[in-house]
Amino acid sequence: MTRIWASAAYRVAFTYSAAFALAILLLGLAVYYAADADFRNQQDVGIAEESAGLFREYGEGGMPDLTSAVTERETMNPADGYHYAVFDAAGHRVAGSLPIPRPNVGARDIQLTDAKEGPEAVRALVSALPKGARLVVSIDSEAVERIDETILSLFGAAFVSVIALGIVGALLLGGYLRQRLARISGTAQAIMPGDLAGRIPVSARGDEFDQLAIALNAMLDRIEQLLENLRQVSSDVAHDLRTPLARLRNQIESALDGPGDPQSQRPALKRALAQSDDLLALFSAILRISEVESGALKRHFARVDVSELAGDLADSYMPAVLDGSRTLTASIMPGLVVQGDRELIAQAAINLLDNAQRHTPEGTAIAIEVTTIGKDIALAVTDTGPGVAAADRPLITRRFARLEASRTTPGHGLGLNLVAAIAAAHGGTLAIEDNHPGLRVTLLLPKLPA
Amino acid sequence: MRVLIAEDDAETAGFVEHALGELGHVVWRAANGEDALHLGLAESFDVIVLDRLLPLVDGLEVLKRWRAAGLGTPVLLLTALGGIADRVAGLEAGADDYLVKPFAFAELAARLTALMRRPPINDATTRLEVGTISLDLLKREVRRDGREIYLQPREFALLEQLMRHVGKVVTRTMFLESIWGFHFDPQTNIVESHLSRLRSKLNEGFASDPIETLRGVGYRMRAHD
Numbered sequence: 001m002t003r004i005w006a007s008a009a010y011r012v013a014f015t016y017s018a019a020f021a022l023a024i025l026l027l028g029l030a031v032y033y034a035a036d037a038d039f040r041n042q043q044d045v046g047i048a049e050e051s052a053g054l055f056r057e058y059g060e061g062g063m064p065d066l067t068s069a070v071t072e073r074e075t076m077n078p079a080d081g082y083h084y085a086v087f088d089a090a091g092h093r094v095a096g097s098l099p100i101p102r103p104n105v106g107a108r109d110i111q112l113t114d115a116k117e118g119p120e121a122v123r124a125l126v127s128a129l130p131k132g133a134r135l136v137v138s139i140d141s142e143a144v145e146r147i148d149e150t151i152l153s154l155f156g157a158a159f160v161s162v163i164a165l166g167i168v169g170a171l172l173l174g175g176y177l178r179q180r181l182a183r184i185s186g187t188a189q190a191i192m193p194g195d196l197a198g199r200i201p202v203s204a205r206g207d208e209f210d211q212l213a214i215a216l217n218a219m220l221d222r223i224e225q226l227l228e229n230l231r232q233v234s235s236d237v238a239h240d241l242r243t244p245l246a247r248l249r250n251q252i253e254s255a256l257d258g259p260g261d262p263q264s265q266r267p268a269l270k271r272a273l274a275q276s277d278d279l280l281a282l283f284s285a286i287l288r289i290s291e292v293e294s295g296a297l298k299r300h301f302a303r304v305d306v307s308e309l310a311g312d313l314a315d316s317y318m319p320a321v322l323d324g325s326r327t328l329t330a331s332i333m334p335g336l337v338v339q340g341d342r343e344l345i346a347q348a349a350i351n352l353l354d355n356a357q358r359h360t361p362e363g364t365a366i367a368i369e370v371t372t373i374g375k376d377i378a379l380a381v382t383d384t385g386p387g388v389a390a391a392d393r394p395l396i397t398r399r400f401a402r403l404e405a406s407r408t409t410p411g412h413g414l415g416l417n418l419v420a421a422i423a424a425a426h427g428g429t430l431a432i433e434d435n436h437p438g439l440r441v442t443l444l445l446p447k448l449p450a
Numbered sequence: 451m452r453v454l455i456a457e458d459d460a461e462t463a464g465f466v467e468h469a470l471g472e473l474g475h476v477v478w479r480a481a482n483g484e485d486a487l488h489l490g491l492a493e494s495f496d497v498i499v500l501d502r503l504l505p506l507v508d509g510l511e512v513l514k515r516w517r518a519a520g521l522g523t524p525v526l527l528l529t530a531l532g533g534i535a536d537r538v539a540g541l542e543a544g545a546d547d548y549l550v551k552p553f554a555f556a557e558l559a560a561r562l563t564a565l566m567r568r569p570p571i572n573d574a575t576t577r578l579e580v581g582t583i584s585l586d587l588l589k590r591e592v593r594r595d596g597r598e599i600y601l602q603p604r605e606f607a608l609l610e611q612l613m614r615h616v617g618k619v620v621t622r623t624m625f626l627e628s629i630w631g632f633h634f635d636p637q638t639n640i641v642e643s644h645l646s647r648l649r650s651k652l653n654e655g656f657a658s659d660p661i662e663t664l665r666g667v668g669y670r671m672r673a674h675d
Contacts, residue, residue: 280552281635282534288634291533300538316604318628320643343534347634354637 009177010170017166024162028155035151039144040123043073044107047125050082050137061144066135074246081140083122089132098124102134110138121145181207184216196224229293236400237286241279248275285414287345289399292421298340301426303448304342304375307334310349317353325362328353332370336377338445340426345379345445348422351415352381353440360385364438372447376428380442387439393432419443451475451566452494456486456512457501462551466499469555472563490516493524497566499558502529502540510543517544524565526558537633556667560619578613581660581674583652585613586592594652599646604629605648608641611672614662623667645669 005011050073057069063086070084074097084096091102100110103126112120124138183201190198199220200213255268291297314330321328338345349368357368360383369380388396397420400413416430419441423430428445453475457463459479480486480495483504490498502509513525517646527545529536540548547561578585582595590606592599592664601609607629611620625641626632645661653659662670 284550284634287532297534300534311632314604316640316644319647320638320640323643323646324638339596341534343631343633346630346632350632350636352637357638363497 003293007174007178009181010174013170013173014166017163017170021159021162021166024155024159028151028159029221031155031425032148032151036144036148040141040323043123043144044125047082047107047123047137047139051125051127051135051209053139054084054135055127063094063129063133066129070095078163081143081214083138083140085134085136085138086129087134087136096136096356098122098136098138100136101150103136105325109141109151184209184213191220196220196227223302223307231288231397233290240400241282244275244279244282248272248279251275262435282414284390285418289414289418289421291419292344292425297344297425300341302342303337304340305335305337306345306379306445307336307370309342309346310368310379313346313349314368321353322355324357325373326357326360326364326366329365330369331367333372334340336370336372338377338426340445341450344422344425345443348419348443349379350379352443353395355415355441356381356385356439360438364373373444376444377447378442378444380438382435382438384435384438387434387437388432390434396432397430451496452478453562453566454478454480454489454493454495454498455485456480456483456490456499456504458482458503458505459501462501465555466558469559483503483509483512487512487515490521490523491519497562498523498525499562500525500527500545502531502536510539513540513543513545525584526561526565533634534633541561553571554667556619556664557621557623560621560624560668563618564615564620564624578610580613580616580671583609583613583660585610592652594656597655599651601648601651604644607649608645608648609652614667616671617673618674619664619668619670624668658672 005014054066054069058066067086070086073082083098085093085098085100086095088094089104093102099112101122103110105126105128107123107125110122110124112122121141122138124136127135127137129135135148147259187198187200199217202210202213202217250291251268251272255265255272258264258268286307310332311330314328314332318328353366353368356364360366364383364385366384367382369378369382371378371380397416398413399417423443423445426445428443431442431444433440433442451474453470455463455466455470455477457466457479458481463479463481467479470477478489478495480489484506486500486509487507500509500513504512507515509527509529512672516523516525524546525544526547526549527543528549528550528551529540532550537548546565549558549561569601576586576588577667578587584593585591585606586593587610592601592606592609608625611625611628622639622641623635626635630640649659649661652661660672662672664670
């Protein structure tokens with residue numbers, strides 16, 4: 001029993017059936033008392049009318065008429081339950097069959113002791129007649145008591161069956177709830193040891209449990225994705241940090257092995273310092289990506305005028321691009337605003353501008369464009385360089401993605417991955433297309449009304 | 451100049467103390483948050499270097515309590531956390547500058563110098579003058595020896611920064627933060643390309659270059675050209 005009571009499902013079901021049974025009990029009591037009072041009131045009215053009839057007889061013919069009327073009524077209608085008694089001033093019963101002594105005036109319940117039928121309750125109205133005489137009209141309470149008993153037993157039966165039905169219903173409902181919940185907890189139990197592939201079965205009914213299951217499954221999908229991401233990062237880091245760390249180590253080792261004079265050690269130390277900086281930059285990039293992917297930055301989001309930002313960037317990059325013997329043009333639709341982080345969007349655009357210079361030959365024409373595509377703002381950086389083969393385009397946004405073609409250029413293959421993460425954090429996407437010739441990378445961000 | 455370094459890593463603190471000592475500064479050290487809190491209020495410093503993660507009392511908490519107690523000394527917050535949210539929290543707690551570990555000493559020194567000797571020029575100043583160069587902030591006008599020089603907005607901003615910190619080093623990242631609002635390092639050296647344009651416009655027809663380049667550190671405006 002304690003095990004069942006420990007179950008919320010059973011507890012709720014039992015509580016409900018107990019409340020229902022209590023309601024039936026209260027209803028039964030109310031009906032019982034109302035019906036009882038009503039019947040007793042009717043009896044009082046009946047004996048009052050009988051008395052009034054007999055008073056009329058008395059008024060017409062005095063005591064003789066009354067006694068004969070009483071005798072007549074008792075013999076004519078023995079089954080209607082009325083009994084009478086007429087007493088003279090001395091207390092002697094002069095008519096009627098009620099076996100009682102002379103009572104006082106008023107309405108009262110009288111207990112009769114009948115040798116044959118045992119004690120019997122009657123309702124009586126005692127009226128005063130002239131010269132100290134008394135008229136008593138009574139009616140059996142037996143009928144009322146029978147009705148009372150019937151009502152009580154009916155409701156008693158209803159109460160018992162409600163309790164019985166309630167227990168059965170509670171057991172069934174509780175069992176059903178437990179079974180539905182057991183599927184959810186079963187899945188959770190299966191996941192805890194580490195197998196994230198399990199999902200809660202969803203039925204076609206679409207009820208609350210299914211909605212809960214759908215929400216939990218979505219949560220599991222997200223967790224699995226985050227874990228996968230984490231696993232990917234750790235293995236990438238382990239793999240991609242080894243190479244530069246090994247290079248750094250070799251550098252230091254060869255400096256130590258070489259001649260001990262400062263002249264020959266300085267270049268090696270300088271290279272080692274540069275490699276440390278490179279490693280630190282790699283770390284910052286990885287941390288920045290995971291910060292963006294965690295979604296924690298959304299709290300700092302504000303309105304960002306992408307048009308203004310892109311214009312600023314174009315102005316800032318123009319001299320450096322020209323110094324690198326490439327050209328930069330800007331074509332920007334004014335007043336386009338998104339909800340986001342200005343610095344992150346700037347960093348995304350900057351990564352695209354940096355890429356457009358690093359992976360293209362001199363003479364390349366680079367352009368930055370801001371327009372709208374449907375409900376999105378499109379910030380595109382295009383170049384007329386060698387482009388990326390269609391098959392490789394989905395690969396280049398991956399973490400540590402380095403195409404064979406770019407093995408020789410410096411970089412960690414994190415730039416576009418960060419841009420994709422920034423796009424996703426703003427509810428947008430990154431599109432990589434052919435620029436005929438060259439590459440067109442477009443950052444699509446949901447537009448805010450200006 | 452008196453500098454307080456609140457840093458629990460003895461190696462970092464020692465490195466900074468030694469290097470600042472070489473530059474002629476008096477350095478005090480605190481290795482935990484309680485000492486830092488106490489020293490910062492008990493002694494008077496020109497600038498404070500505060501590590502964000504300190505034992506006993508967290509660096510941010512120390513900073514908040516200093517500011518609550520009315521301590522106005524410039525504070526440079528040092529941190530291993532380079533996230534955007536961390537930087538915002540640091541500046542909200544009352545830091546004047548923010549430097550992510552690991553850092554080049556030259557960067558720290560340049561930032562501390564900028565913090566220590568707050569330029570006598572207040573923000574209401576509308577005119578800066580260094581040697582024969584004058585810069586009018588209202589008219590956005592630059593003159594050298596009376597001759598007007600036409601600058602792009604970013605070149606103007608670079609020159610303004612240099613003139614406000616005349617005689618002191620301004621690093622690449624300081625420029626990126628103050629002019630572009632970037633707290634990251636773009637691959638493309640946009641500071642260098644703007645600065646070389648500023649330089650050629652400023653020096654056209656003159657023999658001397660008022661802007662010094664300190665390789666790997668930054669730029670400095672000479673007090674007299």
